[in-house]
Amino acid sequence: MKCFFLKWVLLFGFCNVNALSVAAEELGQNLDSLEVRPSLVNPRLSLPTQLTQVHVISPGEYFAPPLVADIPDDRFGDMVRMGRNIFINTGVYAERYAGNGLNCSSCHLQEGRKPHGIPLWAAYGRYPMYRHKTRTVVTLEERIQDCFIYSMDGIAPTLDAPEMKALVTYTKWLSKGAPVGVDLPGRGLPNVSRTQDLDPTRGKIIYETHCEFCHGKNGKGKKYINGEGYMFPPLWGSESYNKGAGMQRIRTLAKFIKGNMPLGASFSLTDQESLDTAIYIWLQERPKNPKVNWAMDFFFPNMVR
Amino acid sequence: MLNREVVKADIVAGVTAGVLILPQAIALATLAGLPPEYGLYTSIFPVMFAALFGSSWHAMSGPNTALSILIAFTIAPYASIASPEWIQYAVTLAFMAGIIQVTLGMLRLGVIFNYFSQTVTIALITGVGIIIIISQLGNFMGVLMNIAEPIEDTLPQVIYGISRANGFAVSVGIVTVLSGLLIKHYYPKLPFLVIAVIVGMLFSAGLELTLGASNVGLDKLGIMSLSALPLSSPDFSPENFAEASQGLLPAAFVIAFLGLIQASLIARAMAIKSGQRIDINQEVLGQGISNLAGSFVSCFPSCSSFNRSASNFESGGRTPLSALISVVALAILVVFAAPLIAHMPISVMAAILLLVGAGLIKKSDIKKTLLEKKENRLIFGLILFTTIYGGVDYAVFLGIVLSVIAYMRNASKPEIELLTGKEAQQYFPQPDSVLSVQDTVTKENLEHYPSSENQYSLLPPKERKYSELSVEIPKQFDHVTVLQISGSLFFGSVLRLEDALTGLRKEDGGKGDLIISGENLQLIDGTGAEVLMREAQSRIKTGARMLLWLRNHNHDAVLQSSGLIKIISEENIYYLKENNSENHQDNVT
Numbered sequence: 001m002k003c004f005f006l007k008w009v010l011l012f013g014f015c016n017v018n019a020l021s022v023a024a025e026e027l028g029q030n031l032d033s034l035e036v037r038p039s040l041v042n043p044r045l046s047l048p049t050q051l052t053q054v055h056v057i058s059p060g061e062y063f064a065p066p067l068v069a070d071i072p073d074d075r076f077g078d079m080v081r082m083g084r085n086i087f088i089n090t091g092v093y094a095e096r097y098a099g100n101g102l103n104c105s106s107c108h109l110q111e112g113r114k115p116h117g118i119p120l121w122a123a124y125g126r127y128p129m130y131r132h133k134t135r136t137v138v139t140l141e142e143r144i145q146d147c148f149i150y151s152m153d154g155i156a157p158t159l160d161a162p163e164m165k166a167l168v169t170y171t172k173w174l175s176k177g178a179p180v181g182v183d184l185p186g187r188g189l190p191n192v193s194r195t196q197d198l199d200p201t202r203g204k205i206i207y208e209t210h211c212e213f214c215h216g217k218n219g220k221g222k223k224y225i226n227g228e229g230y231m232f233p234p235l236w237g238s239e240s241y242n243k244g245a246g247m248q249r250i251r252t253l254a255k256f257i258k259g260n261m262p263l264g265a266s267f268s269l270t271d272q273e274s275l276d277t278a279i280y281i282w283l284q285e286r287p288k289n290p291k292v293n294w295a296m297d298f299f300f301p302n303m304v305r
Numbered sequence: 306m307l308n309r310e311v312v313k314a315d316i317v318a319g320v321t322a323g324v325l326i327l328p329q330a331i332a333l334a335t336l337a338g339l340p341p342e343y344g345l346y347t348s349i350f351p352v353m354f355a356a357l358f359g360s361s362w363h364a365m366s367g368p369n370t371a372l373s374i375l376i377a378f379t380i381a382p383y384a385s386i387a388s389p390e391w392i393q394y395a396v397t398l399a400f401m402a403g404i405i406q407v408t409l410g411m412l413r414l415g416v417i418f419n420y421f422s423q424t425v426t427i428a429l430i431t432g433v434g435i436i437i438i439i440s441q442l443g444n445f446m447g448v449l450m451n452i453a454e455p456i457e458d459t460l461p462q463v464i465y466g467i468s469r470a471n472g473f474a475v476s477v478g479i480v481t482v483l484s485g486l487l488i489k490h491y492y493p494k495l496p497f498l499v500i501a502v503i504v505g506m507l508f509s510a511g512l513e514l515t516l517g518a519s520n521v522g523l524d525k526l527g528i529m530s531l532s533a534l535p536l537s538s539p540d541f542s543p544e545n546f547a548e549a550s551q552g553l554l555p556a557a558f559v560i561a562f563l564g565l566i567q568a569s570l571i572a573r574a575m576a577i578k579s580g581q582r583i584d585i586n587q588e589v590l591g592q593g594i595s596n597l598a599g600s601f602v603s604c605f606p607s608c609s610s611f612n613r614s615a616s617n618f619e620s621g622g623r624t625p626l627s628a629l630i631s632v633v634a635l636a637i638l639v640v641f642a643a644p645l646i647a648h649m650p651i652s653v654m655a656a657i658l659l660l661v662g663a664g665l666i667k668k669s670d671i672k673k674t675l676l677e678k679k680e681n682r683l684i685f686g687l688i689l690f691t692t693i694y695g696g697v698d699y700a701v702f703l704g705i706v707l708s709v710i711a712y713m714r715n716a717s718k719p720e721i722e723l724l725t726g727k728e729a730q731q732y733f734p735q736p737d738s739v740l741s742v743q744d745t746v747t748k749e750n751l752e753h754y755p756s757s758e759n760q761y762s763l764l765p766p767k768e769r770k771y772s773e774l775s776v777e778i779p780k781q782f783d784h785v786t787v788l789q790i791s792g793s794l795f796f797g798s799v800l801r802l803e804d805a806l807t808g809l810r811k812e813d814g815g816k817g818d819l820i821i822s823g824e825n826l827q828l829i830d831g832t833g834a835e836v837l838m839r840e841a842q843s844r845i846k847t848g849a850r851m852l853l854w855l856r857n858h859n860h861d862a863v864l865q866s867s868g869l870i871k872i873i874s875e876e877n878i879y880y881l882k883e884n885n886s887e888n889h890q891d892n893v894t
Contacts, residue, residue, distance in 0.1 A: 095528060097527050097528070098528075154528075155526075155648070156524065158449065158524050159449050162385060244519065290513075290517060290519040291520055293513075293517030294514060296516075
């Protein structure tokens with residue numbers, strides 16, 4: 001796996017952006033439509049290009065979402081573009097509801113395209129679905145509301161809000177051609193093995209060696225030079241997700257780290273390393289869980305949440 | 306004009322108004338389907354322009370309930386709520402309404418809005434209140450509704466939605482409404498809307514602290530992104546405007562009219578209280594400019610607001626300065642209140658709208674207008690029904706038509722009375738007091754009527770004795786009927802006259818003498834004269850006579866042209882006043 005990866009990193013590192021996109025387009029015409037395509041258009045240009053590409057490990061393995069250049073020039077396309085803007089720059093385009101420095105694309109990497117990076121195209125066909133968290137069947141819209149409440153630590157957009165409409169439209173456009181009700185390869189996050197042996201001190205070392213360069217000391221993240229929004233999202237502190245978010249579950253975070261981190265070097269950390277890093281991040285201070293309340297603390301002090 | 310005392314009073318009134326408008330601005334923007342920011346912009350810029358260019362010193366402009374409903378129902382078919390297209394259409398509507406209003410003001414047509422029937426306005430406002438209450442019940446319960454659909458569809462939705470209602474949202478809403486009602490009842494001087502918002506938000510914050518924000522699950526308003534100068538412009542480009550033009554163009558007229566109707570009503574009401582003289586055209590122009598300019602700074606159509614104008618006057622505002630200060634106060638308040646407003650639950654806002662909607666249904670006004678006249682009940686019922694079931698725009702059109710009809714009916718309904726016997730006798734020509742047309746002094750007449758001196762006389766004809774003249778005096782009136790007509794006799798009202806004449810003919814067989822007493826006749830047109838002429842013809846044929854009494858010579862031209870004078874013959878026309886008539890003056894010289 002590692003060998004594969006290194007080869008591709010080297011290959012991509014030598015390419016420049018234009019040549020790469022041309023090559024990818026040519027490839028797309030020749031190969032099976034279920035090949036993985038790079039996102040080609042970078043949401044924020046200051047990220048190194050090779051970090052935002054999807055590496056074709058074996059063509060046809062993952063679903064290939066449409067290219068950004070293929071967004072139609074009509075009202076539907078406008079809505080898709082609005083949804084994409086919100087997705088990659090939530091603090092600006094969904095200012096009304098965003099509560100912290102994260103974007104949707106902070107977790108749903110590469111504009112929601114990356115396999116094993118919680119891709120939108122794999123999620124669209126699975127909703128409405130039963131969720132253990134809420135113990136109800138939730139629609140995609142309701143799921144997005146939860147994203148805003150917990151991961152964005154903000155205010156849930158109402159179901160009829162234009163922001164909500166745009167996000168769902170973007171998801172739908174991104175999953176053009178994806179089958180419905182099928183667990184697509186690359187869906188969600190990769191698995192990590194279960195272990196009881198978690199050590200935040202080891203995690204701290206991994207954080208300092210692997211993560212701190214981008215995510216900064218104290219997990220503060222790194223802002224763009226113009227100070228608007230984060231290039232690398234804050235991992236804890238007031239600008240990060242709150243304690244009710246999915247990433248606050250150690251295993252989920254470990255899966256995410258294993259499948260996507262360090263950026264451009266997915267699957268480079270072992271399960272154990274991922275879990276140690278996850279528990280180190282889990283231990284840090286962050287906004288409180290909006291589910292936590294006095295009444296339940298008072299009546300059920302021992303209840304595990 | 307501006308001295309220390311007035312400025313002081315204006316500052317107090319302005320700051321009060323600025324605080325008062327905040328909850329309404331947000332709620333009315335949501336009612337119009339726009340993000341709350343736009344309500345704030347609309348409570349800032351148009352207020353400023355209307356105060357600077359308008360005539361009334363006390364009227365305060367800003368977002369308006371009826372207009373907000375109208376905007377939402379107009380744009381709903383063409384855009385999804387609160388989307389950029391929706392905002393664009395709202396701004397374009399403001400521009401179009403502004404153009405129409407400015408045109409009306411320039412043409413000095415503002416007077417026409419004085420004739421809009423008050424009953425129609427009351428019915429419209431009542432209907433809007435009912436629409437607001439029904440349409441906000443969904444938000445009140447925390448249930449998502451299809452916005453801007455006919456009210457008869459919303460009501461069942463609300464009933465079905467009860468099972469899905471969020472109990473926390475309902476309780477927050479009920480606390481807000483109750484606190485508002487209690488404060489309104491026990492402390493009528495306090496700004497009950499503002500306090501209701503604060504109580505509702507405190508209650509919801511308490512709920513969230515004790516039960517957890519995401520367990521309570523209240524929909525929130527969201528963080529506002531305000532800008533100091535939110536530039537915008539109307540968009541008439543074919544790709545954006547063409548598909549919606551069919552709905553927006555007529556709506557722009559309705560919005561312009563509805564805004565002006567309310568503005569002129571408010572300006573007059575304020576003028577009655579303050580004694581200021583209102584130039585209604587200037588007021589119309591001010592409203593137009595405020596909408597026109599507003600469309601370039603992200604405002605939706607606005608007009609004067611009755612509540613705020615009244616409270617501005619009551620809290621001591623004396624000049625437009627108070628409106629300007631309210632703008633500044635609101636702007637400062639928004640900067641500090643914006644983070645708090647972000648957490649305002651939608652159900653609190655719905656509760657505020659319920660209070661606003663209930664405030665629009667003014668029982669005393671309705672009672673007064675219903676008891677005033679019988680036809681008011683019909684107009685009120687019709688307009689109310691149309692507002693709720695057909696939409697505000699249709700109700701405005703119908704209201705204009707009904708106002709005209711009611712005006713015509715009232716102002717022109719001729720009162721026709723048949724007098725016989727002794728009552729009729731007073732209309733018999735009295736030789737001493739009355740002179741006929743023939744008695745005016747002209748050369749020919751003088752030759753014709755031998756007077757004792759046989760010389761030109763410059764004495765007023767009244768002083769000439771009737772007995773001196775050799776005019777045949779009608780003496781024998783056996784079967785005489787007097788037909789007393791007052792009011793206007795014109796094409797719209799001849800039917801009543803014809804009815805009366807037909808009834809009379811049935812009684813006397815069309816053979817009796819007829820005296821038409823038209824001293825109180827304000828207006829007669831060709832059609833009216835013709836009806837009289839036909840009657841005269843048929844009676845003269847049977848040998849009866851017909852006499853006509855008039856106040857003065859004002860109607861001579863009509864009577865002459867219709868040929869009535871010829872048929873009745875001039876000597877049978879009697880005038881009460883000879884002096885004022887122009888004909889007379891001509892004849893003398």
